Amino acid sequence: MIAIRGAITVDANTREAILQETEALLKEILERNSLEREEIVGINFTATRDLTAAYPAVAARSLGLVDCSLMCFQEMHVENSLPMCIRAMVLVERQTGQKSAAHVYMKEARRLRPDLASGEAGAGRPLAVAIDGPAGAGKSTVAKGVAKRLGIIYVDTGAMYRALALHCMEQGVDLEDGEALAKALDRSGIRLEHGSDGQRVFLGERDVTEEIRREDVGNNASRVSVHPDVREKMVEMQQRIAGSQAVVMDGRDIGTHVLPDATLKVYLTASSLVRAQRRHLELQAKGMERRLDLLVEEIEERDRRDMEREHAPLRQAEDAVLLDASDLDAEQVVERVLSLLERVEA
Ligand SMILES: Nc1ncnc2c1ncn2[C@@H]1O[C@H](COP(=O)(O)OP(=O)(O)O)[C@@H](O)[C@H]1O
Numbered sequence: 490m491i492a493i494r495g496a497i498t499v500d501a502n503t504r505e506a507i508l509q510e511t512e513a514l515l516k517e518i519l520e521r522n523s524l525e526r527e528e529i530v531g532i533n534f535t536a537t538r539d540l541t542a543a544y545p546a547v548a549a550r551s552l553g554l555v556d557c558s559l560m561c562f563q564e565m566h567v568e569n570s571l572p573m574c575i576r577a578m579v580l581v582e583r584q585t586g587q588k589s590a591a592h593v594y595m596k597e598a599r600r601l602r603p604d605l606a607s608g609e610a611g612a613g614r615p616l617a618v619a620i621d622g623p624a625g626a627g628k629s630t631v632a633k634g635v636a637k638r639l640g641i642i643y644v645d646t647g648a649m650y651r652a653l654a655l656h657c658m659e660q661g662v663d664l665e666d667g668e669a670l671a672k673a674l675d676r677s678g679i680r681l682e683h684g685s686d687g688q689r690v691f692l693g694e695r696d697v698t699e700e701i702r703r704e705d706v707g708n709n710a711s712r713v714s715v716h717p718d719v720r721e722k723m724v725e726m727q728q729r730i731a732g733s734q735a736v737v738m739d740g741r742d743i744g745t746h747v748l749p750d751a752t753l754k755v756y757l758t759a760s761s762l763v764r765a766q767r768r769h770l771e772l773q774a775k776g777m778e779r780r781l782d783l784l785v786e787e788i789e790e791r792d793r794r795d796m797e798r799e800h801a802p803l804r805q806a807e808d809a810v811l812l813d814a815s816d817l818d819a820e821q822v823v824e825r826v827l828s829l830l831e832r833v834e835a
């Protein structure tokens with residue numbers, strides 16, 4: 490069982506305002522924690538004594554939360570405390586541990602927990618830059634550049650899914666069987682090492698940093714990454730890495746799931762043609778010719794799979810900055826990210 494906290498303020502003591510803001514708060518809690526409605530056991534709401542026009546629980550029922558138990562209380566009144574505030578504690582049947590809970594504080598209630606409110610550089614929390622986006626947008630190039638300029642480590646989460654794909658391909662594990670893949674992940678010994686030459690990826694004692702870059706491994710990484718059991722374990726490993734040190738992390742779900750409280754979130758994209766052209770050049774440099782139109786098709790197929798999967802699909806986090814790099818070179822994108830970071834840290 491985990492308990493997820495949230496709070497939001499209301500502009501007026503009216504039924505409409507209370508229900509509207511409660512609904513916004515609950516939607517954000519559901520979204521940020523990827524909650525299925527059936528997982529919720531109960532929700533306790535409190536409202537400050539100045540809110541009397543409606544029960545917040547009504548908003549939960551209208552969101553389809555019909556099976557869980559709901560209670561509304563009046564918040565204990567403390568002198569000079571935040572007025573017009575609705576608080577919620579959502580009890581969830583999950584074995585993922587309390588640390589996996591993403592608490593949500595919105596509007597004026599962000600002041601209650603500046604260490605948790607998304608978008609604010611968390612007090613005492615290591616710096617975290619999250620870069621998400623589709624294949625070939627330039628995430629790893631830019632993340633590496635930013636990490637180098639900041640003197641912190643770069644964590645390529647795609648490499649972890651690639652390493653799992655390689656391990657399973659070699660061990661003959663069925664790539665459609667989520668349970669078998671999760672077991673294989675436990676046995677795989679996937680490990681990241683961060684040295685002066687960047688990230689190196691290991692399966693046990695074997696360094697697979699170069700091998701996982703193969704095209705077939707990349708496509709199979711996209712296939713293994715659709716399974717929730719696999720993602721849950723990967724996210725835990727990634728959160729552990731970012732919990733103790735400053736990171737630039739790139740992937741598909743960093744801003745939305747892995748680091749919901751990242752200091753800065755960037756959603757980096759470029760048109761599928763530009764991304765295919767980059768891939769074309771990359772392959773040419775390795776002496777391999779591929780038809781551009783086929784590369785466009787492959788990239789669009791991968792986008793579809795990453796964006797349409799049920800669990801933690803690729804999408805822009807609400808508080809992420811959209812950066813379209815179609816007409817920017819890599820150095821320009823690094824500069825943009827650094828200046829965005831300066832702004833959020835100011
Ligand atoms: N802004 C950019 N302009 C031109 N080429 C870029 C840019 N960013 C990355 N590249 C090149 O595009 C290719 C794919 O970039 P990469 O960082 O591997 O993308 P991703 O990690 O998003 O899949 C690489 O060959 C890289 O050198």
Ligand SMILES: Nc1ccn([C@H]2C[C@H](O)[C@@H](COP(=O)(O)OP(=O)(O)O)O2)c(=O)n1
Nearest residue numbers: 624625646647648650710711714740741742
């Ligand atoms: N955080 C992540 C990182 C990668 N994945 C999946 C989706 C991608 O298709 C594969 C491979 O990721 P990777 O970033 O190495 O792929 P590209 O370099 O962008 O081609 O893994 C993911 O689901 N979540």
